[in-house]
Amino acid sequence: MTARNGFHGDMDRFALDAGTAERVLAGAMEVDDAPPPYRSVVRVLDALRADPDEAELAGGPAAVDGIASAVVFEPQAPAARHPRRRFARARLLAAASVVCCVLLGGGLAAAEVLPAPAQRTTSAVLSQVGISVPNGDEEATDHHDPSPAAHPVEPDPVAGKSRPPASAKDAPRAASVKDAPAAASAPAPGGEAVNASDPPAPETDPAPLTGLSIALESHDFGTTMNVPETFTVTNHGPNTSGTLTVILLGGDDDAFDISNDNCTGQTLVAGGTCTVQAAFDATGAATGRETTLVANSDNPDDGEAVATLTGTVPE
Amino acid sequence: MTSADVNRNDFGDVLAAAQEGAEWAIAVLWHELHPRLLRFLRGLDSVAAEDVEADTWLAAAKDLATFVGDDKQFCAWMFTIARHRLIDWRRREARGRTIAVTPEILVEHPTDEDPASIAVDRLRSDAAVALVRASLPSDQAEVILLRVVGGFDVAEVAAITGKRPGNVRVLQHRGLRCLAERIAEEEPERQGVTR
Numbered sequence: 001m002t003a004r005n006g007f008h009g010d011m012d013r014f015a016l017d018a019g020t021a022e023r024v025l026a027g028a029m030e031v032d033d034a035p036p037p038y039r040s041v042v043r044v045l046d047a048l049r050a051d052p053d054e055a056e057l058a059g060g061p062a063a064v065d066g067i068a069s070a071v072v073f074e075p076q077a078p079a080a081r082h083p084r085r086r087f088a089r090a091r092l093l094a095a096a097s098v099v100c101c102v103l104l105g106g107g108l109a110a111a112e113v114l115p116a117p118a119q120r121t122t123s124a125v126l127s128q129v130g131i132s133v134p135n136g137d138e139e140a141t142d143h144h145d146p147s148p149a150a151h152p153v154e155p156d157p158v159a160g161k162s163r164p165p166a167s168a169k170d171a172p173r174a175a176s177v178k179d180a181p182a183a184a185s186a187p188a189p190g191g192e193a194v195n196a197s198d199p200p201a202p203e204t205d206p207a208p209l210t211g212l213s214i215a216l217e218s219h220d221f222g223t224t225m226n227v228p229e230t231f232t233v234t235n236h237g238p239n240t241s242g243t244l245t246v247i248l249l250g251g252d253d254d255a256f257d258i259s260n261d262n263c264t265g266q267t268l269v270a271g272g273t274c275t276v277q278a279a280f281d282a283t284g285a286a287t288g289r290e291t292t293l294v295a296n297s298d299n300p301d302d303g304e305a306v307a308t309l310t311g312t313v314p315e
Numbered sequence: 316m317t318s319a320d321v322n323r324n325d326f327g328d329v330l331a332a333a334q335e336g337a338e339w340a341i342a343v344l345w346h347e348l349h350p351r352l353l354r355f356l357r358g359l360d361s362v363a364a365e366d367v368e369a370d371t372w373l374a375a376a377k378d379l380a381t382f383v384g385d386d387k388q389f390c391a392w393m394f395t396i397a398r399h400r401l402i403d404w405r406r407r408e409a410r411g412r413t414i415a416v417t418p419e420i421l422v423e424h425p426t427d428e429d430p431a432s433i434a435v436d437r438l439r440s441d442a443a444v445a446l447v448r449a450s451l452p453s454d455q456a457e458v459i460l461l462r463v464v465g466g467f468d469v470a471e472v473a474a475i476t477g478k479r480p481g482n483v484r485v486l487q488h489r490g491l492r493c494l495a496e497r498i499a500e501e502e503p504e505r506q507g508v509t510r
Contacts, residue, residue, distance in 0.1 A: 056350045
């Protein structure tokens, strides 16, 4: 475990409370109001939010042409809502779009004179109607004919890098990382649309538990104050764990307390367990509070386990 | 029409027109989301970003007619597609490398980005994206970018990434700290260069 993990070393200088972190991320904090070590971070995040410049918007008209064509080309698209009107309109627009796409986008794309994003979009669209034009890259790729469902289940390549050892409770959810967001982030048809276009590999054989886990995975204290709840940390790995650390991290971490920590500083043999007690101890506004109880060790192979704690300050 | 014109009241009109294939409406959506999607993807993979972004729009176009939701949900839908497309792209890239692959090739972060060369006080968006990509592990970068570039709250990021809100909070907290530490590490070097 290193300082970069956020637990040890240089804690004073880079300490960041949850409220400040939230304001920094939400863009609600001016540079001069931020803690000194985070002023540069605020500048970086402000730059990420900056309005797009002309270069970023280059190729817009051609890209929009391509997208519009793809909307009406899609045979399964409208069907349900206004079948007659949409079918007739789709035919007309499809014919017009083919002509437009071939003459304008296709011609420009074939000549490779479009800006890179437009070249790629146009190339991709035309490839769907059997017309091949360069996509602007030197090497040919097969990015537009994937069959993700046939892919073997593997760690999430986007988020997997820093989490090599999936925690005990994360491991079985590995596939749902790609399955869940569609339905959760967009209402029914929209969510289905994500899955339809990007079917991730289904998890048919959940991975066995490895590394550390916490049970309970979540606990709502309700309005009950100062009554500890016991959380059990288990080492599911084949070897003795590294030295454990259990902390409250993020959100309203000051609204909860850890008591009777029998884990921090200990190691767990394979299959071994230890317990931590945490309680809700908040004051102030009568609102819900939430934080996470994180258990990990100085051995990266142990991964980390997270439990969500919630509670509500009574009125 | 600019992005400022797309408010919650007229998003429904824009969406309905876009679902009919109206270019003006698609242009509004593209203008609003294209820069943000590209920054998000470039923050995770500079090589794949433009291809994946183009793929994202085509995938969305295919299913646009069946989308139901407000502007926030549409934005989340687009970022979800982009994320899935990037996952697919990386899988294909990994499968395609069957011979003569050195470990260096599989490193996610290109090594030609030196945060020390970036002046934080006058940062452009592309440099900020590069700094995040070069400084943070992918899972932290993803959460930070979704929060900042996507404009999503913790619950929305959790839904997009399939993580629990608690995990998102942990990742964003570590990401901010990691970014601050990385910038602080590079600060003396940057000062040494400029003075």
